[in-house]
Amino acid sequence: MPTNTLNGHTFTVDDEGFFTDPDQWSPELAADMAELIGTELDDAHMAPLEFMRSDAAEHGATPTLRRMHATGGFDIKELYRLYPGKPVKKMAWLAGLPKPTGCV
Amino acid sequence: MNTLLILGAGTAGTMAANLLRTKLGDDWSITIVDRDNEHHYQPGYLFVPFWMPEGRVVKERDAFLPDGVDFVQRDIARVHPDQRWVELADGQRLDYDWLVIASGSRPRPDLVPGMADGSLWRDKVHEFYTLEGSVALRDALADFHEGRLLVHFADQPIKCPVAPLEFTFLVEDKYRKAGLRHDVDITYVTPLDGAFTKPVASETLGDLLRQRSIRLAADFAVERIDNDTQHLVSWDGRELPFDLLVSIPPHTGAQFVMDSGLGDDLGFVPVDKHTLQAVDHERIFVLGDASDIPTSKAGSVAHFAAELFVDNFLAAVAGEPMPRSFDGHANCFVESGRNQALLLDFNYDTQPLTGTFPAAGVGPMRLLEPTRINHLGKLAFEQVYWRLLLPGKRLPVPANMSMAGKNEP
Numbered sequence: 001m002p003t004n005t006l007n008g009h010t011f012t013v014d015d016e017g018f019f020t021d022p023d024q025w026s027p028e029l030a031a032d033m034a035e036l037i038g039t040e041l042d043d044a045h046m047a048p049l050e051f052m053r054s055d056a057a058e059h060g061a062t063p064t065l066r067r068m069h070a071t072g073g074f075d076i077k078e079l080y081r082l083y084p085g086k087p088v089k090k091m092a093w094l095a096g097l098p099k100p101t102g103c104v
Numbered sequence: 105m106n107t108l109l110i111l112g113a114g115t116a117g118t119m120a121a122n123l124l125r126t127k128l129g130d131d132w133s134i135t136i137v138d139r140d141n142e143h144h145y146q147p148g149y150l151f152v153p154f155w156m157p158e159g160r161v162v163k164e165r166d167a168f169l170p171d172g173v174d175f176v177q178r179d180i181a182r183v184h185p186d187q188r189w190v191e192l193a194d195g196q197r198l199d200y201d202w203l204v205i206a207s208g209s210r211p212r213p214d215l216v217p218g219m220a221d222g223s224l225w226r227d228k229v230h231e232f233y234t235l236e237g238s239v240a241l242r243d244a245l246a247d248f249h250e251g252r253l254l255v256h257f258a259d260q261p262i263k264c265p266v267a268p269l270e271f272t273f274l275v276e277d278k279y280r281k282a283g284l285r286h287d288v289d290i291t292y293v294t295p296l297d298g299a300f301t302k303p304v305a306s307e308t309l310g311d312l313l314r315q316r317s318i319r320l321a322a323d324f325a326v327e328r329i330d331n332d333t334q335h336l337v338s339w340d341g342r343e344l345p346f347d348l349l350v351s352i353p354p355h356t357g358a359q360f361v362m363d364s365g366l367g368d369d370l371g372f373v374p375v376d377k378h379t380l381q382a383v384d385h386e387r388i389f390v391l392g393d394a395s396d397i398p399t400s401k402a403g404s405v406a407h408f409a410a411e412l413f414v415d416n417f418l419a420a421v422a423g424e425p426m427p428r429s430f431d432g433h434a435n436c437f438v439e440s441g442r443n444q445a446l447l448l449d450f451n452y453d454t455q456p457l458t459g460t461f462p463a464a465g466v467g468p469m470r471l472l473e474p475t476r477i478n479h480l481g482k483l484a485f486e487q488v489y490w491r492l493l494l495p496g497k498r499l500p501v502p503a504n505m506s507m508a509g510k511n512e513p
Contacts, residue, residue, distance in 0.1 A: 015303075059368070061398065065325050065339070066259050066354065071369045076327070076339050085340060086323055089297075 007032045011096075018092065018099045022053065025096025033094055041094075045082055048074055049095040062092045062100035106132045106421075109190060109200035111180055112358075113138035113165045115146075115494070116392025116406040117206035122496035123414045125170045135174040135198060137190070141165045144235060145489060147403070147482075150267055150439065152238035153245055154274055161235055168494045180207070183364040185385045202387050202421060205366070205373055207358035209263055209393040209401055211237075215354050216258055218329030229329060229349045232271060233263065244348060245278070250287035251347030254336055258326050259295055259354045261370075263393060263401045266448070268292070268352050269299065269309060270439040275350075276316050277441030291319040293336065293344060298322060302455035304513055305448060308472050312440055326351075355401070357394055372396040377452065378429040379416050380409060389417055399432035399452060407493055408433040411503040433505040437482035445478035447471050451505040457513065462501055464509035471510065 004013050009032070011024040019025060027041075030049060034041045041049075051072040055063045065088050068074045083090040088100050108124065110117045113136050121136050128134065141164050148161035166175045179193035183203070190198045211233040213220035222229060230241040255272045257265075272292045279288045292299070292313060299309035299320065313320055327339045329351070335343040336351070356362065357371030366373050366382070374383040375395040382388035391413055392406040399405055409430050416426035432452030437445045447469050448456040460467040469478055492499060 064259060067369060076325075080339050088325075089323075 006036075014098070016099060019096040020098070022056065022096050025053075030094050030096070037090065039083070039090075039094075048072065048079060048082070048091055052091055052095045052097060056095075056097050062088075062095075062097045064088065064100055106201045107199060108132060108134045108202050108204065109198055110134065110136040110204045110206060111183075111190065111360075112136075112206035112208060112392070112394070113169065113175065114143065114206065114208050114392065115403045115489075116208070116394070116410065117204065118143070118165070118168050118494045119407065119410040119496050120204050120206060120391055120413070121173045122168075122170050122494065123410060124417070125172050126496075127414060127418060133174070134172065135176055136169060137176045137178060137180055137192070137198070138165060139177070139179045141175075141177055143168060143494075145486060146233075146263070147485065147489070149232050149235060149238045150270055150274070152235070153232055153242040153271075154278060158235060158239050163490065168490075170495075180358070180360040181363070182360055183366060183388075185364070185366070185388060188387060200387075202417070203385075203389070204417075205361065205382075205388060205390045205394050206392045206406075207361060207394045209261070209355040209357055209372070211262070211353050212356050213353040215356075216326060216329060216351070218331055219351065219353055222329055222331040224329075224331045224334070224349075228334065228347065229331075229351065231352055232350065233267075233352055241350065245275070248288075248348050249284055252289045252291070252345055253348045253350070254291050254293050254344055254346045255350045256293035256324070256326070256336060257295070257352035260301075261372075261401055262352050262355050264436070265400055265402075266300070266436055266438045268294075268350075271350060272318060273312070273316065273441040274439055276318055280441075285317075289319075290317075291321055291344065293321040293324045295325050296322060300456075302450070304458065305456040305472060308446070308458075309438075312474070316441070355393075361394065368396055377432065379426045380413050380430060381416070381420065381426070386420070389413060389420075397430075397432060400434040400436065402434055402436060403489070403493070404435040405433065407499070408435075408501075408503045410496070411498075431504045433503065435501065437478055437485065439479065439482060440474040442474070443479050444474035444476055445482045446474050447478045447481070449505060449510075454505060454507070454510075455513075457510045459510040461509055462506070467509075 009029045012020045031041045079087045143165040145161050181193045182191045226240045231237040257268045279285045298306040300306040325339045327337050357367045361367045362371040373390045375390045377397045393401040412428040412430045415428045419426045436448045439445045450456040458472045461469040
């Protein structure tokens with residue numbers, strides 16, 4: 001497993017840079033990572049990350065966009081505004097979770 | 105007298121009935137419930153738009169149920185797990201000691217705005233995950249000779265997640281053979297970031313799409329179908345024009361599962377993925393697509409799981425520890441056109457790999473490679489399904505996946 005180090009934090013990642021151990025995550029680390037993709041983690045940005053982490057901890061899988069909406073109550077358009085392009089992928093990465101592939 | 109109740113007489117429920125009737129003694133009654141008496145060979149839906157007669161897909165459910173199993177043809181309203189009884193739509197009450205939920209998954213065109221409620225539904229907007237849809241698509245293809253064709257699926261999980269790709273390869277082949285390929289522009293539209301979820305298979309299948317000049321639109325999270333302008337619209341603002349759209353909608357579990365509060369937000373019942381016992385109800389097991397296990401919703405999975413389920417069920421009934429652990433084994437033939445198919449064999453932990461199957465070096469099937477023998481295997485499976493799989497006979501493939509013959513990445 002490759003290891004990444006950012007501002008003194010060390011964490012293991014998969015080939016695409018997603019965390020392999022959610023326990024190595026911290027909000028501070030997320031803020032540092034967000035800077036790398038030009039995003040500032042304010043409360044609006046943090047809320048979906050926190051939902052993702054608690055939902056993933058409970059269900060063992062990174063939630064999909066549909067689930068973010070249906071269960072988390074997030075507005076999908078708003079998520080695209082906060083995280084343009086590939087919101088779920090960006091959010092999963094920032095939340096220290098595996099890439100949301102759904103199931104095969 | 106002990107009572108086993110099975111909800112759903114499809115692939116999983118029928119197998120469970122057949123396997124358990126031989127294992128449970130005369131002191132057990134077995135009742136199976138389904139809303140109608142039509143058992144569909146669902147893999148046939150893929151072929152109906154191209155060549156398979158629609159009547160060939162349907163047989164009577166009760167013809168595949170053993171003696172000693174009561175078949176109740178009725179809609180199910182609700183499960184009352186705490187009092188252990190099932191309420192039917194007409195108010196009738198069925199008590200149980202043990203319950204098997206095998207009510208599958210269902211496509212929900214009502215969940216995509218502009219699909220089921222759009223003016224182009226079953227005209228220029230189609231699916232092939234129901235018999236009605238396959239027949240409508242067959243007729244639409246017969247009239248479609250040029251233009252932009254999109255093949256799309258909305259979100260995971262769907263049944264047989266490779267079927268949209270298979271349809272793409274088959275429809276490409278159809279227009280190539282008809283000499284119309286240059287008039288038909290085909291795009292495969294997926295919410296995934298590639299042709300498939302797992303790297304090795306995604307690369308192989310992506311290569312095939314490129315070789316056949318099929319465009320790939322990836323990371324496409326559908327927002328709606330615009331019927332007026334004929335566009336498929338994504339949340340990030342992409343608008344793909346179409347003259348014919350084949351779109352597989354999101355799936356959920358059965359309505360009664362949702363109404364009973366037994367399902368997750370998509371109506372799939374949370375189970376222990378190794379034993380298939382419901383997480384919150386020890387008297388309930390879930391077989392087939394109805395559970396939330398993280399593998400393909402496919403008949404092969406139901407089959408492999410059924411074998412292990414029986415041993416676990418008997419142990420649970422006897423109050424003993426469950427002896428078997430399911431690994432999520434799935435085995436899928438993927439039609440790739442040109443009378444060829446690929447074979448995928450994988451489980452919870454191992455992605456589809458290249459190699460030979462079922463025997464190392466010998467095969468005769470080759471994994472993740474288009475071959476004619478894989479295609480013949482796919483066609484032969486129809487008879488295997490009716491004659492061996494449903495009656496619960498053993499197939500020459502182990503229930504848990506084997507690494508024999510597989511090439512490590």
